[in-house]
Amino acid sequence: MGIGIDIGGTAIKGGIVDHLGVIQKERMVITQSQLGYDQVLNDLVLLIKELQQLSPTETAVGIGIPGILSGAGETVVSCPNLNWQNRPLKQDLERELTLEVLLVNDATAACIAEAAFGSTRGRSSSVMLTLGTGVGGGVIINDRVISGAHGVASEVGHMIMEENFYNCNCGKNGCLETFASATALIRYCQKQLAEGVESDLQADGDFDARRIFEAAKAGDSLALTAVNRLARYLGWAIANISDLVDPEIFCIGGGLSEAGDFLLERIRAETKCRLTYPRFAMPEIVLATFRNEAGMIGAANLGRFN
Amino acid sequence: MGIGIDIGGTAIKGGIVDHLGVIQKERMVITQSQLGYDQVLNDLVLLIKELQQLSPTETAVGIGIPGILSGAGETVVSCPNLNWQNRPLKQDLERELTLEVLLVNDATAACIAEAAFGSTRGRSSSVMLTLGTGVGGGVIINDRVISGAHGVASEVGHMIMEENFYNCNCGKNGCLETFASATALIRYCQKQLAEGVESDLQADGDFDARRIFEAAKAGDSLALTAVNRLARYLGWAIANISDLVDPEIFCIGGGLSEAGDFLLERIRAETKCRLTYPRFAMPEIVLATFRNEAGMIGAANLGRFN
Numbered sequence: 001m002g003i004g005i006d007i008g009g010t011a012i013k014g015g016i017v018d019h020l021g022v023i024q025k026e027r028m029v030i031t032q033s034q035l036g037y038d039q040v041l042n043d044l045v046l047l048i049k050e051l052q053q054l055s056p057t058e059t060a061v062g063i064g065i066p067g068i069l070s071g072a073g074e075t076v077v078s079c080p081n082l083n084w085q086n087r088p089l090k091q092d093l094e095r096e097l098t099l100e101v102l103l104v105n106d107a108t109a110a111c112i113a114e115a116a117f118g119s120t121r122g123r124s125s126s127v128m129l130t131l132g133t134g135v136g137g138g139v140i141i142n143d144r145v146i147s148g149a150h151g152v153a154s155e156v157g158h159m160i161m162e163e164n165f166y167n168c169n170c171g172k173n174g175c176l177e178t179f180a181s182a183t184a185l186i187r188y189c190q191k192q193l194a195e196g197v198e199s200d201l202q203a204d205g206d207f208d209a210r211r212i213f214e215a216a217k218a219g220d221s222l223a224l225t226a227v228n229r230l231a232r233y234l235g236w237a238i239a240n241i242s243d244l245v246d247p248e249i250f251c252i253g254g255g256l257s258e259a260g261d262f263l264l265e266r267i268r269a270e271t272k273c274r275l276t277y278p279r280f281a282m283p284e285i286v287l288a289t290f291r292n293e294a295g296m297i298g299a300a301n302l303g304r305f306n
Numbered sequence: 307m308g309i310g311i312d313i314g315g316t317a318i319k320g321g322i323v324d325h326l327g328v329i330q331k332e333r334m335v336i337t338q339s340q341l342g343y344d345q346v347l348n349d350l351v352l353l354i355k356e357l358q359q360l361s362p363t364e365t366a367v368g369i370g371i372p373g374i375l376s377g378a379g380e381t382v383v384s385c386p387n388l389n390w391q392n393r394p395l396k397q398d399l400e401r402e403l404t405l406e407v408l409l410v411n412d413a414t415a416a417c418i419a420e421a422a423f424g425s426t427r428g429r430s431s432s433v434m435l436t437l438g439t440g441v442g443g444g445v446i447i448n449d450r451v452i453s454g455a456h457g458v459a460s461e462v463g464h465m466i467m468e469e470n471f472y473n474c475n476c477g478k479n480g481c482l483e484t485f486a487s488a489t490a491l492i493r494y495c496q497k498q499l500a501e502g503v504e505s506d507l508q509a510d511g512d513f514d515a516r517r518i519f520e521a522a523k524a525g526d527s528l529a530l531t532a533v534n535r536l537a538r539y540l541g542w543a544i545a546n547i548s549d550l551v552d553p554e555i556f557c558i559g560g561g562l563s564e565a566g567d568f569l570l571e572r573i574r575a576e577t578k579c580r581l582t583y584p585r586f587a588m589p590e591i592v593l594a595t596f597r598n599e600a601g602m603i604g605a606a607n608l609g610r611f612n
Contacts, residue, residue: 068583077586125455139550142450148552149431150587155549158582160542162468170582236466243461244445244547246454276464276476277374280383281456 003051003099004300005044005063006106007031009081012040014047015293016055017300021117023293025054033082040082041089045096052099060100062299064109065089071151073103080169102302108145108154109298110290111138114251116301118289125247128288129156129234131256134169135177141245145305156241157181161233165191179233182209182256188226197222213259227259228266235270242283243276253288260287309357309405310606311350311369312412313337315387318346320353321599322361323606327423329599331360339388346388347395351402358405366406368605369395370415377457379409386475408608414451414460415604416596417444420557422607424595431553434594435462435540437562440475441483447551451611462547463487467539471497485539488515488562494532503528519565533565534572541576548589549582559594566593 001024005014012031015023027050029043048061067079074090093101104112111120111128120126124143130136137156139146146153157177158170166187168175178184189201189212199222200215201207215223238250252264268285272278290297307330311320318337321329333356335349354367373385380396399407410418417426417434426432430449436442443462445452452459463483464476472493474481484490495507495518505528506521507513521529544556558570574591578584596603 078583137550141447141452144448146447146551148587149554149589150552150583152548152583152587153550153552155552155582159546159549160580172580172582175582240465240546241550242458243465244443244459244550245452246456246459246461248455274466274478276461276478276481277384277456277458281454281458283455 001055001058002300003048003055003058003061004109004296004298005048005061006109006295006299007044007063007065007082008295009033009066012044012047013296014051015296015300016051017297021113021297021301023296025051026296027051031082037084037087041092044093048093048097048099052097058099060102060303061097062102062104062109062302063089064104064106064295064299066106069103069105069147069151071147071149073147073151076103077151104299104302105136105138105147105154106295107136108138108147110136110253110288110294111140111154111251111298112145112301112305113290113294113298114253114288115140116304117297119251119286120249123248125245126249126251127156127241127245127247128251128253129238130254131181131252132254133181133183135181136254139245139247140305141247143305156237159237159240161236176233176237180230180237185209185212185226185230185256188229189222192222192226199223209256210258213262217262227263231263231266232270234267235272236274238267238271238283238285239274242271242281246281247283249284249286251286251288253290253294257287307361307364308606309354309361309364309367310415310602310604311354311367312415312601312605313350313369313371313388314412314601315339315372318350318353319602320357321602321606322357323603327419327603327607329602331357332602333357337388343390343393347398351399354399354403354405358403364405366408366609367403368408368410368415368608370410370412370601370605371395372412375409375411375453375457377453377455379453379457382409383457410605410608411442411444411453411460412601413442414444414453415608416442416559416594416600417446417460417557417604418451418607418611419596419600419604420559420594421446422610423603425557425592426555429554431551432555432557433462433547433551433553434557434559435544436560437487437558438560439487439489441487442560445551445553446611447553449611462543465543465546467542482539482543486536486543491515491518491532491536491562494535495528498528498532505529515562516564519568523568533569537569537572538576540573541578542580544573544577544589544591545580548577548587552587553589555590555592557592557594559596559600563593
C-alpha cells in the first residue's frame with residue numbers, strides 16, 4: 001500500500017494505492033490556490049492525515065506537483081498553476097506530518113504509474129509524453145527516473161522544434177508544446193479558419209481537441225491537416241529523443257491519447273521516417289493505460305524507480 | 307591498469323592505461339579495412355596479445371568502435387568507415403584471446419575518458435559532444451553510460467534540427483552533424499562563396515575548419531557568420547538535451563574544440579537563450595581535456611560507468 005497525492009489546478013486528489021496499482025480509497029478537496037500557499041498547505045495536511053488514518057502503517061507520502069522541483073526534490077521552484085515560487089513544500093509538510101514526504105513532477109508520476117502497472121510495465125527504459133493542455137514528459141532509464149541535475153529533466157514539451165506562429169507560455173518560441181498539445185491543435189485550426197480555410201469546424205463556433213479529432217476521422221480536410229501536423233512534430237521529437245537515449249518504449253498519455261490508433265499510427269509513421277536506424281532501432285510506441293488516476297498511482301510508488 | 311583499443315578508419319591504436327588515466331605504453335597498426343574483416347580481426351588480435359604481454363595481469367580489453375553496436379554490445383551492427391555490417395566482434399575476438407572483450411562506441415569512450423579523468427570528472431551526469439568530421443556524442447546519467455535499448459543512444463549528431471541545404475551521410479536531412487561539424491562549417495562557407503559572398507577565405511582555395519576559425523577571429527564576415535551559425539545549432543541542441551535529461555555538465559571535444567573560448571562563449575550564449583529555466587538550470591559547458599588519446603583511455607575504463 002502507499003499514499004499518493006496529485007495536486008492539480010482545480011482539485012487535490014489523494015488515494016491509498018495497493019501493490020497492484022489499484023486505488024483502494026480516494027479523497028479529494030478543491031485546490032484553493034487563490035487563497036494562497038498556506039491555505040493549500042493546510043488542506044494538503046488535512047487530506048494526508050485523513051488518508052493516513054485509513055492506512056496507519058504508511059511511512060511516506062508521494063506528491064505529484066504540476067511544476068518544477070529543485071534538484072534535491074525538496075522545494076517547488078516554480079508552479080504557475082498554483083502561483084507558487086520557491087516553496088519548501090517537503091519541509092513545510094514534514095513539520096506537520098509523521099510521514100516522509102516525497103515530491104515529484106506530475107508528468108513523471110504518470111510515467112512511473114505506467115512503468116509500475118501500465119503500458120510500459122517491465123521495461124527498464126521508457127519515455128512518456130502526456131498530451132493535454134500542454135505537453136508533459138517523464139523519462140525512466142535503467143529503471144531509474146531521470147529528474148536531472150537541476151530538477152528540470154523530462155521537460156519534453158519545451159524542446160524547441162522550429163519557429164511557430166505563437167509563443168509558448170514559457171516565453172520561448174517553437175516549443176513542442178505549441179505544436180503537439182490540445183491548445184496547439186485548437187490554435188492552429190482557429191488560425192487557418194481566420195485565414196479563410198473552409199472546414200466543418202467553422203459551424204461549431206468554439207471547438208475542442210476532441211471535436212477536431214472527430215472531424216479529422218470524418219475526413220474534414222483542415223482537421224486532418226491539423227492532426228497530421230501534430231503527429232509530424234511528435235514523431236520528430238520521438239526520433240530525436242531516441243537518438244539521444246534510445247528508450248525501449250514510448251507511452252502516449254493525456255487527453256489527446258483518447259484519439260487512439262488514429263493518432264498512434266500517424267505518430268509511428270512520422271517517427272520511423274526520422275529515425276537514424278529505423279530497421280533495427282524503432283521503439284515501441286503505445287497508448288497509456290491510466291488516465292486521471294495516473295498521478296496518484298505514480299506518486300504512491302516513487303520508491304520503485306529511485 | 308587497463309588495456310584500451312581505439313579502432314579508427316586509418317589506424318588501430320592500443321594502450322596500457324594506468325589508474326590515473328595516463329597511457330603508459332602504446333602500440334599502433336594501420337587499419338587495413340580494404341583487405342576485409344578477417345584481416346582487421348587478425349591485426350587486432352596480434353595488437354591485443356602484444357599489449358597483454360606488456361601487462362600480463364589484465365583480464366579484459368575495451369575496444370572503441372566508430373560505429374553502432376547491438377544493444378547487448380556484442381555485435382558491430384554498422385561501421386561505415388570499416389565497411390562492417392553485423393560482425394560478431396566480441397565473440398570472434400574472445401575465441402582468439404584469454405581476455406574478456408568489451409565493445410563501446412568511440413564517442414562514448416571519449417565521454418568516459420572525460421568523466422573518469424578529464425573535464426567532467428566527479429560529475430554524475432554529463433553529455434559529451436565530439437565535433438570533428440561528424441558530430442559524435444556520449445551520455446552519462448547517474449554514473450552510468452546510456453547505451454540504449456537498441457545500442458543507438460547518444461547519436462546526438464543525428465538529432466534533426468531543421469532543413470539544411472545538403473543531406474547527411476546517414477540519408478536524413480537536417481541532422482545536427484550537417485550544421486555543427488567541421489564538414490558543415492566548410493560546406494556552408496563554400497556555398498556562400500559560390501553564391502558570391504566576399505571573404506578572405508576565397509583566396510585560400512581549399513580551406514579547413516581551422517582556417518575558418520582563424521578568419522573568424524580576424525573578423526572575416528563570412529567566417530564569423532559560419533561560426534555563429536554553428537554555435538547557434540549547438541546551443542539549440544544543448545538546450546533541447548537539457549530539457550530532456552538535464553545533465554550537470556556538457557563537454558565539447560573533437561578537432562573543432564581547439565577553437566577554445568572563442569567557440570565556447572558563443573555556445574554558452576546560444577544555449578542560455580533557448581533554455582526553459584536559464585536562471586537556475588544552466589548547465590556548465592566546458593572543453594574536453596583529452597584529444598586523440600581519449601578513445602584508448604575511455605576504452606580501458608569501461609567498467610567505471612556500467
